[in-house]
Amino acid sequence: MARKSILVVDDEKGQREILEMILSNAGYDVTTASSGEAALKFAHERRFDLALTDLKMTGMDGIELLKKLLSYDSSIIVLLLTAHGSIDSAKEALRHGAFDYLEKPYDREKLLATITRALS
Structure with a gap:
């Protein structure tokens, strides 16, 4: 079975790195983006099973990104x-x-349990 792909979007580099480490260690294929605009570019290039995005970011916020995704x-x-x-x-x-x-x-x-529930 192919690994589930997750797009992590956060304008804070430290948060992206922590989430990438947690999710990669849990067996997910992780791509990170530093902005909503960058996330949309990735989403147009490939399909993701799940997007995990910060709500408050400079530029496009998480709600706007949610709608566009x-x-x-x-x-x-x-x-x-x-x-x-x-x-x-x-x-x-x-x-x-x-x-x-x-x-x-x-x-x-709780984060991993929520992701597991979302992807099941």
Whole structure:
């Protein structure tokens, strides 16, 4: 069985590197992008099973990226991560098609369990 592919989008390099390490060690094929614009470029070049994106980024935010990814590939599963969590932004993300919404700092096991659930 082919490894599931995950697109990690965060404008903070340290966060991208940590997520890439966690997800690669869990057996996923991981691609990272530093912006929503870069993520869309990758999404047009190849198919991803799941996108894990920060909500608050410079340029395109996570909600806008969520909408654009789903309009391009309705089968992609999108999870949002944010340090700026609020009930309103969680509801907005879910309303626009996000599978789930997790707050930073995230628990590694909860993150992996959520991804496993999303991909099953």
